[in-house]
Amino acid sequence: GAVVSQHPSWVICKSGTSVKIECRSLDFQATTMFWYRQFPKQSLMLMATSNEGSKATYEQGVEKDKFLINHASLTLSTLTVTSAHPEDSSFYICSASFHNSGNTIYFGEGSWLTVV
Amino acid sequence: GNSVTQMEGPVTLSEEAFLTINCTYTATGYPSLFWYVQYPGEGLQLLLKATKADDKGSNKGFEATYRKETTSFHLEKGSVQVSDSAVYFCALLGSNYKLTFGKGTLLTVNP
Numbered sequence: 001g002a003v004v005s006q007h008p009s010w011v012i013c014k015s016g017t018s019v020k021i022e023c024r025s026l027d028f029q030a031t032t033m034f035w036y037r038q039f040p041k042q043s044l045m046l047m048a049t050s051n052e053g054s055k056a057t058y059e060q061g062v063e064k065d066k067f068l069i070n071h072a073s074l075t076l077s078t079l080t081v082t083s084a085h086p087e088d089s090s091f092y093i094c095s096a097s098f099h100n101s102g103n104t105i106y107f108g109e110g111s112w113l114t115v116v
Numbered sequence: 117g118n119s120v121t122q123m124e125g126p127v128t129l130s131e132e133a134f135l136t137i138n139c140t141y142t143a144t145g146y147p148s149l150f151w152y153v154q155y156p157g158e159g160l161q162l163l164l165k166a167t168k169a170d171d172k173g174s175n176k177g178f179e180a181t182y183r184k185e186t187t188s189f190h191l192e193k194g195s196v197q198v199s200d201s202a203v204y205f206c207a208l209l210g211s212n213y214k215l216t217f218g219k220g221t222l223l224t225v226n227p
Contacts, residue, residue, distance in 0.1 A: 006159075034214070043205065043219040044160075093159055095215070105215060107152075110159035 003027055004096050006108030013084055013115055020080045021111045023094035029074035030096035034105075035067075038091040047092075050077045084115040118143045122206045122218030129196055129225050137191040137221050139180075139206035148209040149173075149182050149189040154220070155202045163191075163204070196225045 003026040013019045023033055032051055036044040048058045048069050056069035066088075068080040077096075081088050093110040123138040141149065151163040151173070164173030169184035180191045189206060206218040 036215075041220075041222075043217040044215075046214055046216075049214065105150075105162075105209070107160045107162075 004030075004094065004106045004108040006094055006111050008111060009109060010112045011114070013113070015085055015115055016083055018080055018082045019084055019113060020078055021092055021094075021113070023077045023079070023096070023108050025075045025096045025106070028096075030077070031074065033071060033077040033094055033096045035069060035077075035079050036093045036095065038093065038110075044093065047079075081113065084113070086115045089113055089115045118147065118208055118210050118216045120206050120208050120216050120218040122204075123221055124219070126222040126224060129223070131198055131225055131227050132195045133225075135191070135193040135196045135200075135223070137204055137206075137223070139189045139191065139218060141187050141189065141206075141208050143187075143208055143210065143216075145211055147211075149180070150207040150209065150215070151178070151180055151189070151191050152205040152207055152217075153202045154205065160205070196223070198225045198227050201225045 005024045007022045035047045037047050038044045046059050047062045048056045050056045050069050050071040052071045052074050058064045066082055071077040091110050091112055094108045095105045097105050119142045121140050148167045150165045152160045153163045154160050164175040166173040166182035169182055172181045178193045180189050201224050203220045203222050205220045208216045
C-alpha cells in the first residue's frame with residue numbers, strides 16, 4: 001500500500017542552525033502534503049499545506065520565513081526549520097494524499113527535533 | 117471553523133476491561149471522521165474511519181459509529197489489552213483535506 005516516509009526520525013541541532021526534514025511518498029505521487037507539529041502531551045497542529053509546484057499555504061500564527069516548505073516534486077516535500085531555537089523542539093509529522101485516495105490520508109513516521 | 121473535542125485522559129484500565137473514549141465534533145458540511153493511534157515513540161497510525169452518518173468503523177476490536185444527530189464518534193473496545201496502551205486521537209477531515217485533531221487521550225492498560 002501507499003507509504004509516506006520521513007527523514008530523519010531524530011535530529012539534534014544547535015541553536016541558530018537550520019535543519020531540514022524530508023517527507024517522501026514512496027508508492028504514489030502526492031499532490032498535496034501537510035505538515036503538522038505536536039508539542040508534548042498535546043494534539044497535532046496543522047502548520048501548512050504544501051502543493052506541488054506552488055507556494056505552501058501557512059496556517060495562522062505559523063512563521064513562513066522560519067518554517068520553509070518546499071514541494072519541488074510529486075514525491076518530496078521538505079520542511080526547513082531556520083535559525084532554530086529550543087522552543088522549536090517538537091515532533092513534526094507530515095501527511096500526504098493523492099487524487100484517487102478519496103479521503104485517505106497517509107502519515108509519515110514523524111521527526112523528533114531537539115534544539116540545544 | 118471545525119473542531120474536535122475528546123475525552124481528557126489519562127485513562128487507566130485493567131486488561132480485559134471495556135473502553136470508551138468520547139469524541140464530539142463541530143463542522144460544516146459532511147466531514148469524515150477518524151481515530152488515530154500513536155504508540156510510544158512512533159508516528160500516527162490510522163485506526164479506523166467513517167465517511168458518512170451511521171457508518172461504523174472497526175479495526176483490531178475497536179469500533180466507532182458516526183452519529184450525526186449527536187455529532188459524536190465515540191471509540192469503544194470490549195476487552196482491552198496491554199498492547200493497546202497508546203495515545204488515541206479523534207480527527208475530522210474537512211472538505212479542504214485538512215485534518216482537525218482532538219487533544220488526544222492517553223490510555224494505559226495494566227496487566
